[in-house]
Amino acid sequence: MLKYALLGFLNYNPATGYDLKQFIDVSTSYFWHAKQSQIYTTLKKMEEEDLVSSRFEPQEGRPNRRVYTISQDGKDELIGWLEKPLDSIEKHKEKLLLKIFFSAGIKKDIVLFELHQQEKLHQKQLLRYQNTTKEVIDQFKGSTGLSEDAEFWEMTRRFGELYEQMNITWLREVISKLEEKDD
Amino acid sequence: MLKYALLGFLNYNPATGYDLKQFIDVSTSYFWHAKQSQIYTTLKKMEEEDLVSSRFEPQEGRPNRRVYTISQDGKDELIGWLEKPLDSIEKHKEKLLLKIFFSAGIKKDIVLFELHQQEKLHQKQLLRYQNTTKEVIDQFKGSTGLSEDAEFWEMTRRFGELYEQMNITWLREVISKLEEKDD
DNA sequence: GAATACATGTAAAATGTTACATGATTTT
DNA sequence: AAAATCATGTAACATTTTACATGTATTC
Numbered sequence: 001m002l003k004y005a006l007l008g009f010l011n012y013n014p015a016t017g018y019d020l021k022q023f024i025d026v027s028t029s030y031f032w033h034a035k036q037s038q039i040y041t042t043l044k045k046m047e048e049e050d051l052v053s054s055r056f057e058p059q060e061g062r063p064n065r066r067v068y069t070i071s072q073d074g075k076d077e078l079i080g081w082l083e084k085p086l087d088s089i090e091k092h093k094e095k096l097l098l099k100i101f102f103s104a105g106i107k108k109d110i111v112l113f114e115l116h117q118q119e120k121l122h123q124k125q126l127l128r129y130q131n132t133t134k135e136v137i138d139q140f141k142g143s144t145g146l147s148e149d150a151e152f153w154e155m156t157r158r159f160g161e162l163y164e165q166m167n168i169t170w171l172r173e174v175i176s177k178l179e180e181k182d183d
Numbered sequence: 184m185l186k187y188a189l190l191g192f193l194n195y196n197p198a199t200g201y202d203l204k205q206f207i208d209v210s211t212s213y214f215w216h217a218k219q220s221q222i223y224t225t226l227k228k229m230e231e232e233d234l235v236s237s238r239f240e241p242q243e244g245r246p247n248r249r250v251y252t253i254s255q256d257g258k259d260e261l262i263g264w265l266e267k268p269l270d271s272i273e274k275h276k277e278k279l280l281l282k283i284f285f286s287a288g289i290k291k292d293i294v295l296f297e298l299h300q301q302e303k304l305h306q307k308q309l310l311r312y313q314n315t316t317k318e319v320i321d322q323f324k325g326s327t328g329l330s331e332d333a334e335f336w337e338m339t340r341r342f343g344e345l346y347e348q349m350n351i352t353w354l355r356e357v358i359s360k361l362e363e364k365d366d
Numbered sequence: 367g368a369a370t371a372c373a374t375g376t377a378a379a380a381t382g383t384t385a386c387a388t389g390a391t392t393t394t
Numbered sequence: 395a396a397a398a399t400c401a402t403g404t405a406a407c408a409t410t411t412t413a414c415a416t417g418t419a420t421t422c
Contacts, residue, residue, distance in 0.1 A: 004285075018400070027284070030274075031281060032276055035384085036403095038382060041404090047262075062391070062401070063389075063402065064402080069195075079289075083290075086279060086301065088304065089304045089305060089314050089350075090275070090277050090278060091216050095269055095273060100212060101210070101211055101339050102337050110268075121272045151364075152287050153286070158353065159277075162352060164347040166348075173341065179184055184409085217410085218411060218415090219374090223374070223376090225409095246367080246418075248373065320368095
Protein backbone atom coordinates (compact mmCIF):
# COMPACT_ATOMS: atom_id res chain seq x y z
CA MET A 1 0.00 0.00 0.00
CA LEU A 2 2.88 2.37 0.64
CA LYS A 3 3.48 1.85 -3.06
CA TYR A 4 0.45 3.98 -3.90
CA ALA A 5 1.55 6.83 -1.69
CA LEU A 6 4.94 6.84 -3.40
CA LEU A 7 3.36 6.67 -6.86
CA GLY A 8 1.09 9.54 -5.90
CA PHE A 9 4.01 11.79 -5.04
CA LEU A 10 6.16 10.68 -7.98
CA ASN A 11 3.23 11.49 -10.24
CA TYR A 12 3.86 15.15 -9.41
CA ASN A 13 7.63 15.06 -9.88
CA PRO A 14 10.64 12.75 -9.89
CA ALA A 15 12.12 12.46 -6.40
CA THR A 16 14.59 10.59 -4.20
CA GLY A 17 13.78 8.32 -1.26
CA TYR A 18 14.90 11.11 0.99
CA ASP A 19 12.57 13.60 -0.68
CA LEU A 20 9.65 11.18 -0.43
CA LYS A 21 10.22 10.62 3.27
CA GLN A 22 9.96 14.35 3.79
CA PHE A 23 6.88 14.80 1.61
CA ILE A 24 5.16 12.06 3.61
CA ASP A 25 6.21 13.48 6.97
CA VAL A 26 4.70 16.89 6.28
CA SER A 27 1.55 15.75 4.50
CA THR A 28 0.12 12.23 4.44
CA SER A 29 1.87 11.04 7.58
CA TYR A 30 -1.27 11.76 9.63
CA PHE A 31 -3.14 9.07 7.67
CA TRP A 32 -0.27 7.23 5.99
CA HIS A 33 3.17 7.16 7.58
CA ALA A 34 6.32 5.19 6.76
CA LYS A 35 9.85 4.70 8.04
CA GLN A 36 12.83 5.69 5.93
CA SER A 37 13.95 2.08 5.60
CA GLN A 38 10.59 0.94 4.26
CA ILE A 39 10.53 3.71 1.68
CA TYR A 40 13.92 2.68 0.29
CA THR A 41 13.08 -1.02 0.10
CA THR A 42 9.67 -0.36 -1.43
CA LEU A 43 11.18 1.87 -4.14
CA LYS A 44 13.61 -0.90 -5.00
CA LYS A 45 10.78 -3.41 -5.39
CA MET A 46 8.78 -0.93 -7.46
CA GLU A 47 11.66 -0.54 -9.84
CA GLU A 48 11.80 -4.32 -10.32
CA GLU A 49 8.08 -4.19 -11.19
CA ASP A 50 8.74 -1.37 -13.67
CA LEU A 51 6.43 1.05 -11.90
CA VAL A 52 9.32 3.51 -11.62
CA SER A 53 12.79 3.92 -13.03
CA SER A 54 15.80 5.43 -11.32
CA ARG A 55 18.94 7.24 -12.29
CA PHE A 56 21.94 7.72 -10.04
CA GLU A 57 23.09 11.33 -9.73
CA PRO A 58 26.60 11.95 -8.41
CA GLN A 59 26.92 15.18 -6.45
CA GLU A 60 29.85 17.13 -5.12
CA GLY A 61 30.14 18.03 -1.47
CA ARG A 62 27.05 16.06 -0.58
CA PRO A 63 25.90 12.43 -0.92
CA ASN A 64 24.92 11.06 -4.30
CA ARG A 65 21.21 10.80 -4.97
CA ARG A 66 19.03 8.20 -6.68
CA VAL A 67 16.18 9.96 -8.45
CA TYR A 68 13.01 7.95 -9.16
CA THR A 69 10.63 8.71 -12.04
CA ILE A 70 7.16 7.20 -12.44
CA SER A 71 6.63 5.05 -15.58
CA GLN A 72 3.50 4.69 -17.71
CA ASP A 73 2.80 1.38 -15.91
CA GLY A 74 3.16 3.24 -12.63
CA LYS A 75 0.68 5.90 -13.73
CA ASP A 76 -1.81 3.26 -14.84
CA GLU A 77 -1.46 1.43 -11.54
CA LEU A 78 -2.02 4.65 -9.58
CA ILE A 79 -5.09 5.75 -11.56
CA GLY A 80 -6.50 2.22 -11.47
CA TRP A 81 -6.24 2.20 -7.70
CA LEU A 82 -7.69 5.68 -7.28
CA GLU A 83 -10.68 4.81 -9.45
CA LYS A 84 -11.52 1.49 -7.82
CA PRO A 85 -13.84 2.14 -4.86
CA LEU A 86 -12.99 0.68 -1.47
CA ASP A 87 -15.52 -1.93 -0.40
CA SER A 88 -15.10 -1.71 3.35
CA ILE A 89 -14.28 0.71 6.12
CA GLU A 90 -10.86 0.84 7.70
CA LYS A 91 -10.09 -1.28 10.77
CA HIS A 92 -7.95 0.58 13.25
CA LYS A 93 -5.94 -0.48 16.23
CA GLU A 94 -6.32 1.74 19.27
CA LYS A 95 -4.11 0.85 22.21
CA LEU A 96 -5.92 3.31 24.45
CA LEU A 97 -9.30 1.65 23.86
CA LEU A 98 -7.81 -1.78 24.44
CA LYS A 99 -6.44 -0.58 27.75
CA ILE A 100 -9.71 1.03 28.79
CA PHE A 101 -11.59 -2.15 27.87
CA PHE A 102 -9.59 -4.11 30.45
CA SER A 103 -9.19 -1.38 33.07
CA ALA A 104 -12.06 -2.14 35.43
CA GLY A 105 -9.62 -3.28 38.10
CA ILE A 106 -7.13 -0.44 37.75
CA LYS A 107 -6.92 2.44 40.24
CA LYS A 108 -9.06 5.36 39.05
CA ASP A 109 -6.25 7.89 39.40
CA ILE A 110 -3.92 5.93 37.17
CA VAL A 111 -6.50 5.74 34.40
CA LEU A 112 -7.39 9.41 34.82
CA PHE A 113 -3.76 10.44 34.50
CA GLU A 114 -3.46 8.66 31.19
CA LEU A 115 -6.69 10.17 29.89
CA HIS A 116 -5.61 13.69 30.80
CA GLN A 117 -2.29 13.16 29.07
CA GLN A 118 -4.03 11.92 25.95
CA GLU A 119 -6.28 14.95 26.01
CA LYS A 120 -3.25 17.22 25.99
CA LEU A 121 -1.69 15.36 23.07
CA HIS A 122 -4.88 15.49 21.04
CA GLN A 123 -5.29 19.18 21.80
CA LYS A 124 -1.80 19.77 20.48
CA GLN A 125 -2.49 17.79 17.33
CA LEU A 126 -5.76 19.68 16.79
CA LEU A 127 -3.91 23.00 16.92
CA ARG A 128 -1.37 21.72 14.41
CA TYR A 129 -4.15 20.91 11.95
CA GLN A 130 -5.85 24.26 12.54
CA ASN A 131 -2.70 26.38 12.28
CA THR A 132 0.42 24.99 10.58
CA THR A 133 -1.31 22.53 8.26
CA LYS A 134 -4.08 24.97 7.37
CA GLU A 135 -1.62 27.71 6.48
CA VAL A 136 0.49 25.50 4.24
CA ILE A 137 -2.57 24.32 2.32
CA ASP A 138 -3.96 27.83 1.99
CA GLN A 139 -0.71 28.94 0.38
CA PHE A 140 -0.99 26.25 -2.27
CA LYS A 141 -4.65 27.11 -2.81
CA GLY A 142 -3.85 30.67 -3.75
CA SER A 143 -1.02 29.99 -6.21
CA THR A 144 0.87 27.89 -8.77
CA GLY A 145 -0.68 24.95 -10.59
CA LEU A 146 -1.57 23.09 -7.41
CA SER A 147 -4.64 25.00 -6.25
CA GLU A 148 -6.89 22.19 -7.46
CA ASP A 149 -4.85 19.59 -5.57
CA ALA A 150 -4.81 21.79 -2.48
CA GLU A 151 -8.61 21.55 -2.29
CA PHE A 152 -8.29 17.79 -1.91
CA TRP A 153 -5.49 18.13 0.61
CA GLU A 154 -7.79 20.41 2.57
CA MET A 155 -10.42 17.68 2.76
CA THR A 156 -7.93 15.36 4.43
CA ARG A 157 -6.85 18.14 6.81
CA ARG A 158 -10.47 18.68 7.75
CA PHE A 159 -10.80 15.01 8.62
CA GLY A 160 -7.89 15.37 10.99
CA GLU A 161 -9.50 18.38 12.62
CA LEU A 162 -12.83 16.63 13.14
CA TYR A 163 -11.11 13.50 14.36
CA GLU A 164 -9.14 15.34 17.02
CA GLN A 165 -12.21 17.28 18.14
CA MET A 166 -14.16 14.04 18.46
CA ASN A 167 -11.35 12.49 20.43
CA ILE A 168 -11.27 15.40 22.86
CA THR A 169 -15.05 15.24 23.27
CA TRP A 170 -14.82 11.55 24.08
CA LEU A 171 -11.92 11.95 26.50
CA ARG A 172 -13.76 14.68 28.46
CA GLU A 173 -16.87 12.54 28.60
CA VAL A 174 -14.93 9.54 29.88
CA ILE A 175 -12.97 11.64 32.37
CA SER A 176 -16.22 13.02 33.84
CA LYS A 177 -17.75 9.58 34.10
CA LEU A 178 -14.69 8.21 35.86
CA GLU A 179 -14.43 11.12 38.27
CA GLU A 180 -17.97 10.52 39.46
CA LYS A 181 -17.29 6.90 40.28
CA ASP A 182 -16.05 5.82 43.69
CA ASP A 183 -12.89 3.79 43.49
CA MET B 184 0.49 -6.13 21.28
CA LEU B 185 -2.09 -8.83 20.57
CA LYS B 186 -0.51 -10.48 23.59
CA TYR B 187 -2.15 -7.94 25.89
CA ALA B 188 -5.58 -8.47 24.40
CA LEU B 189 -5.23 -12.21 24.94
CA LEU B 190 -3.97 -11.71 28.50
CA GLY B 191 -6.90 -9.40 29.13
CA PHE B 192 -9.43 -12.06 28.17
CA LEU B 193 -7.58 -14.91 29.86
CA ASN B 194 -7.55 -12.84 33.03
CA TYR B 195 -11.32 -13.37 33.18
CA ASN B 196 -11.25 -17.10 32.43
CA PRO B 197 -9.17 -19.88 30.88
CA ALA B 198 -10.00 -20.23 27.19
CA THR B 199 -8.96 -21.84 23.92
CA GLY B 200 -7.64 -20.09 20.82
CA TYR B 201 -11.03 -20.63 19.27
CA ASP B 202 -12.81 -19.00 22.22
CA LEU B 203 -10.45 -16.04 22.14
CA LYS B 204 -11.04 -15.46 18.45
CA GLN B 205 -14.75 -15.24 19.15
CA PHE B 206 -14.40 -12.99 22.17
CA ILE B 207 -12.33 -10.60 20.07
CA ASP B 208 -14.72 -10.68 17.14
CA VAL B 209 -17.70 -9.64 19.22
CA SER B 210 -15.95 -7.09 21.42
CA THR B 211 -12.52 -5.55 20.86
CA SER B 212 -12.40 -6.23 17.13
CA TYR B 213 -13.54 -2.66 16.43
CA PHE B 214 -10.32 -1.35 17.96
CA TRP B 215 -8.19 -4.51 18.08
CA HIS B 216 -8.75 -7.29 15.60
CA ALA B 217 -6.75 -10.44 14.84
CA LYS B 218 -6.80 -13.39 12.48
CA GLN B 219 -7.23 -16.90 13.80
CA SER B 220 -3.72 -17.89 12.72
CA GLN B 221 -2.12 -15.01 14.59
CA ILE B 222 -3.99 -15.88 17.76
CA TYR B 223 -2.71 -19.47 17.71
CA THR B 224 0.91 -18.53 17.02
CA THR B 225 0.84 -15.77 19.64
CA LEU B 226 -0.53 -18.12 22.30
CA LYS B 227 2.27 -20.56 21.54
CA LYS B 228 4.90 -17.85 21.98
CA MET B 229 3.22 -16.67 25.19
CA GLU B 230 3.44 -20.16 26.61
CA GLU B 231 7.18 -20.22 25.89
CA GLU B 232 7.48 -16.95 27.82
CA ASP B 233 5.48 -18.48 30.70
CA LEU B 234 2.77 -15.86 30.52
CA VAL B 235 0.21 -18.66 30.10
CA SER B 236 0.10 -22.41 30.49
CA SER B 237 -1.99 -24.85 28.48
CA ARG B 238 -3.55 -28.23 28.95
CA PHE B 239 -4.80 -30.43 26.16
CA GLU B 240 -8.37 -31.63 26.61
CA PRO B 241 -9.45 -34.61 24.54
CA GLN B 242 -13.12 -34.52 23.61
CA GLU B 243 -15.46 -37.06 22.10
CA GLY B 244 -17.42 -36.28 18.97
CA ARG B 245 -15.69 -32.93 18.53
CA PRO B 246 -12.09 -31.74 18.09
CA ASN B 247 -9.77 -31.74 21.06
CA ARG B 248 -9.17 -28.39 22.68
CA ARG B 249 -6.13 -26.69 24.14
CA VAL B 250 -7.16 -24.58 27.09
CA TYR B 251 -4.91 -21.68 28.10
CA THR B 252 -4.68 -20.30 31.62
CA ILE B 253 -2.97 -17.04 32.59
CA SER B 254 0.02 -17.36 34.96
CA GLN B 255 1.15 -14.99 37.70
CA ASP B 256 3.78 -13.62 35.30
CA GLY B 257 1.01 -13.06 32.77
CA LYS B 258 -1.09 -11.18 35.30
CA ASP B 259 1.87 -9.01 36.27
CA GLU B 260 2.63 -8.25 32.64
CA LEU B 261 -1.00 -7.30 31.97
CA ILE B 262 -1.34 -5.03 35.00
CA GLY B 263 2.05 -3.47 34.28
CA TRP B 264 0.95 -2.59 30.77
CA LEU B 265 -2.44 -1.26 31.88
CA GLU B 266 -0.83 0.97 34.49
CA LYS B 267 1.88 2.42 32.25
CA PRO B 268 0.48 5.49 30.45
CA LEU B 269 0.83 5.76 26.67
CA ASP B 270 3.10 8.63 25.71
CA SER B 271 1.75 9.33 22.22
CA ILE B 272 -1.41 9.25 20.19
CA GLU B 273 -2.15 6.45 17.78
CA LYS B 274 -1.08 6.73 14.14
CA HIS B 275 -3.67 5.31 11.80
CA LYS B 276 -3.63 4.34 8.17
CA GLU B 277 -6.63 5.48 6.20
CA LYS B 278 -6.77 4.30 2.63
CA LEU B 279 -9.69 6.58 1.86
CA LEU B 280 -7.80 9.71 2.90
CA LEU B 281 -4.75 8.63 0.91
CA LYS B 282 -6.94 8.23 -2.15
CA ILE B 283 -8.65 11.59 -1.64
CA PHE B 284 -5.27 13.27 -1.19
CA PHE B 285 -4.24 12.23 -4.71
CA SER B 286 -7.65 12.50 -6.40
CA ALA B 287 -7.50 15.98 -7.91
CA GLY B 288 -7.30 14.50 -11.40
CA ILE B 289 -10.03 11.87 -10.97
CA LYS B 290 -13.53 12.28 -12.43
CA LYS B 291 -15.86 13.79 -9.85
CA ASP B 292 -18.52 11.09 -10.26
CA ILE B 293 -16.07 8.32 -9.52
CA VAL B 294 -14.95 9.96 -6.28
CA LEU B 295 -18.54 10.75 -5.30
CA PHE B 296 -19.59 7.14 -5.80
CA GLU B 297 -16.92 5.97 -3.41
CA LEU B 298 -17.83 8.58 -0.82
CA HIS B 299 -21.52 7.64 -0.94
CA GLN B 300 -20.63 4.00 -0.51
CA GLN B 301 -18.43 4.80 2.48
CA GLU B 302 -21.26 6.81 4.01
CA LYS B 303 -23.55 3.78 3.79
CA LEU B 304 -20.96 1.55 5.41
CA HIS B 305 -20.35 3.98 8.26
CA GLN B 306 -24.09 4.39 8.78
CA LYS B 307 -24.41 0.64 9.11
CA GLN B 308 -21.55 0.48 11.60
CA LEU B 309 -23.05 3.33 13.61
CA LEU B 310 -26.33 1.44 13.94
CA ARG B 311 -24.48 -1.66 15.06
CA TYR B 312 -22.83 0.30 17.90
CA GLN B 313 -26.14 1.93 18.86
CA ASN B 314 -28.23 -1.25 18.79
CA THR B 315 -26.52 -4.64 18.99
CA THR B 316 -23.41 -3.57 20.87
CA LYS B 317 -25.34 -1.32 23.24
CA GLU B 318 -27.80 -4.07 24.13
CA VAL B 319 -25.12 -6.63 24.87
CA ILE B 320 -23.28 -4.23 27.16
CA ASP B 321 -26.48 -3.17 28.94
CA GLN B 322 -27.19 -6.80 29.77
CA PHE B 323 -23.82 -7.18 31.45
CA LYS B 324 -24.31 -3.90 33.28
CA GLY B 325 -27.45 -5.16 34.97
CA SER B 326 -26.20 -8.54 36.13
CA THR B 327 -23.52 -10.99 37.30
CA GLY B 328 -20.12 -9.88 38.53
CA LEU B 329 -19.25 -8.01 35.35
CA SER B 330 -21.30 -4.84 35.77
CA GLU B 331 -18.15 -2.91 36.70
CA ASP B 332 -16.32 -4.16 33.60
CA ALA B 333 -19.33 -3.38 31.43
CA GLU B 334 -19.01 0.30 32.33
CA PHE B 335 -15.55 0.31 30.76
CA TRP B 336 -16.73 -1.63 27.74
CA GLU B 337 -19.41 1.02 27.33
CA MET B 338 -16.75 3.74 27.14
CA THR B 339 -15.13 1.98 24.17
CA ARG B 340 -18.54 1.50 22.53
CA ARG B 341 -19.19 5.20 22.93
CA PHE B 342 -15.93 5.96 21.15
CA GLY B 343 -17.11 3.87 18.22
CA GLU B 344 -20.40 5.73 18.13
CA LEU B 345 -18.74 9.16 18.13
CA TYR B 346 -16.18 8.03 15.58
CA GLU B 347 -18.83 6.85 13.12
CA GLN B 348 -20.86 10.01 13.61
CA MET B 349 -17.80 12.14 12.93
CA ASN B 350 -17.02 10.12 9.84
CA ILE B 351 -20.53 10.61 8.47
CA THR B 352 -20.33 14.34 9.18
CA TRP B 353 -17.07 14.55 7.28
CA LEU B 354 -18.29 12.47 4.34
CA ARG B 355 -21.39 14.67 3.93
CA GLU B 356 -19.26 17.78 4.08
CA VAL B 357 -16.87 16.47 1.42
CA ILE B 358 -19.70 15.23 -0.78
CA SER B 359 -21.32 18.70 -0.72
CA LYS B 360 -18.06 20.40 -1.53
CA LEU B 361 -17.37 18.07 -4.44
CA GLU B 362 -20.89 18.39 -5.83
CA GLU B 363 -20.52 22.16 -6.03
CA LYS B 364 -17.34 21.91 -8.05
CA ASP B 365 -17.37 21.80 -11.85
CA ASP B 366 -15.53 18.81 -13.22
C1' DG C 367 -27.36 -32.46 0.75
C1' DA C 368 -25.07 -28.13 2.08
C1' DA C 369 -23.68 -25.04 5.35
C1' DT C 370 -22.28 -23.89 9.87
C1' DA C 371 -20.11 -24.71 14.34
C1' DC C 372 -16.41 -26.70 16.58
C1' DA C 373 -11.27 -26.89 16.83
C1' DT C 374 -6.23 -26.91 15.73
C1' DG C 375 -2.37 -25.99 13.50
C1' DT C 376 1.63 -24.86 9.74
C1' DA C 377 3.94 -22.36 5.87
C1' DA C 378 4.83 -18.70 3.05
C1' DA C 379 4.57 -14.11 1.99
C1' DA C 380 3.96 -9.36 2.87
C1' DT C 381 4.56 -5.50 5.70
C1' DG C 382 6.65 -2.82 9.07
C1' DT C 383 10.17 -1.62 12.85
C1' DT C 384 14.66 -1.20 14.93
C1' DA C 385 19.24 -0.83 14.54
C1' DC C 386 23.48 -0.27 12.23
C1' DA C 387 26.94 1.93 9.10
C1' DT C 388 28.98 5.92 6.54
C1' DG C 389 30.49 10.77 5.83
C1' DA C 390 30.66 15.77 4.23
C1' DT C 391 28.55 20.35 5.00
C1' DT C 392 26.07 23.67 7.44
C1' DT C 393 23.97 25.68 11.40
C1' DT C 394 23.71 26.53 16.46
C1' DA D 395 32.27 21.56 19.69
C1' DA D 396 27.91 19.51 18.91
C1' DA D 397 23.88 18.91 16.34
C1' DA D 398 21.29 18.97 12.23
C1' DT D 399 20.85 18.37 7.16
C1' DC D 400 21.71 15.77 3.25
C1' DA D 401 21.64 10.98 1.43
C1' DT D 402 21.80 5.89 0.87
C1' DG D 403 21.44 1.42 2.04
C1' DT D 404 21.32 -3.45 4.60
C1' DA D 405 20.11 -6.91 8.18
C1' DA D 406 17.58 -8.76 11.68
C1' DC D 407 13.45 -9.02 13.75
C1' DA D 408 8.51 -8.65 14.77
C1' DT D 409 3.93 -8.52 13.16
C1' DT D 410 0.26 -9.54 10.21
C1' DT D 411 -2.09 -11.73 6.27
C1' DT D 412 -3.19 -15.38 3.14
C1' DA D 413 -3.60 -19.85 2.21
C1' DC D 414 -3.62 -24.62 3.13
C1' DA D 415 -5.00 -28.96 5.60
C1' DT D 416 -8.23 -31.88 8.41
C1' DG D 417 -12.59 -33.93 10.25
C1' DT D 418 -17.05 -34.70 13.14
C1' DA D 419 -21.66 -33.21 14.59
C1' DT D 420 -25.41 -30.51 14.11
C1' DT D 421 -28.66 -27.49 11.86
C1' DC D 422 -31.09 -25.67 7.67
